[in-house]
Amino acid sequence: MRASMDFPKLQAGVLERRYKRFLADVLLPSGERVVAHCPNTGAMTGCAEPGSRVWLSHSDNPRRKLSWTWELVETESGMACIHSARANAVVREAIESQLIDFAEDCATLRSEVKFGAGSRVDLMAEWDDGRRQLIEVKAVTLCRDRGVGVFPDAVSVRAKKHIKELMAVRDANTRVALVFCVFHEGIERVAAAGDIDPDYAHDLAAAAAGGLELLALKVSLDPRHLVPDGLLPVLVD
Structure with a gap:
């Protein structure tokens, strides 16, 4: 369910x-x-x-x-x-319902957790054996032709900083992931908006090659609720 x-x-x-x-x-x-x-x-x-x-x-x-x-x-x-802060709760529900398998059998799943040099990550799963999974969430609402959703929709120093911070703590016991929470019905796949923020697109591709896990969560939405509804492709150049 x-x-x-x-x-x-x-x-x-x-x-x-x-x-x-x-x-x-x-x-x-x-x-x-x-x-x-x-x-x-x-x-x-x-x-x-x-x-x-x-x-x-x-x-x-x-x-x-x-x-x-x-x-x-x-x-x-x-x-x-357009309420981008709601993306964290939707992704957490997708994890807890095992639609996203980042936190299977974890001991704790926490939100807004400090890590590194005082930064915060949206979600962190931790296991009793010392393993952990850090998960950054980004809401995607910019829908282009042929159902391509892109992020960011404006140059974002903060988004680039988040990628670098995640990669800085990745090690044998720490997995890092970025989940694009798709908040637009017309989006069928997600990509970096290289024409808007080419540095972000470059950093994202480099991080994905270096071990950053990328997922896009499809969300069904109407004036009653937001429902996690499967995964979509993420396109990386």
Whole structure:
């Protein structure tokens, strides 16, 4: 049985604009205009077109500046989840349900674990005999022709840093992996966006040749939940 991550009840609306990277104006069916938090630091190419149908979650937490959060968008090539931080939980569910076999029979599986020189890895599996598996997660929403999803959608110093940090700790007892969590229905395979960030594409290919494990997790998504739904090919030049 596939695991799933359920959304709270979502509110549909129409995107008017995304601005200042973390803000979005959304028109609700009632005619009310709200400002929603946009939890995505990327360019969001193809996922932030004015007039797109979007879905928002709502929080009653009085400490929050914005009560609405942008979660989903309907694009020309399918539904996409733009809340990139949700990718970690989806990949963890895929591991725990053994859709991804990184952590079979491990003693612990932890999130946001410090390693190396004070960095954090998204997930770490550890075994009693001293073995460990470090797993970095990247959400993919940029869908191009013929179902190719690419990452990153903007030049990313942080993404390149993560690759180097993983490779620096890889040894006989430490496996390292990068999971592309595919948050767009139209994506059928994943590749590095060499035209956007050629240094990242180069570093990824070199790391894969040196032992970095690459996987792409397909995710079925709708306004009710996100469901890990199998693996997709990763293309490396």
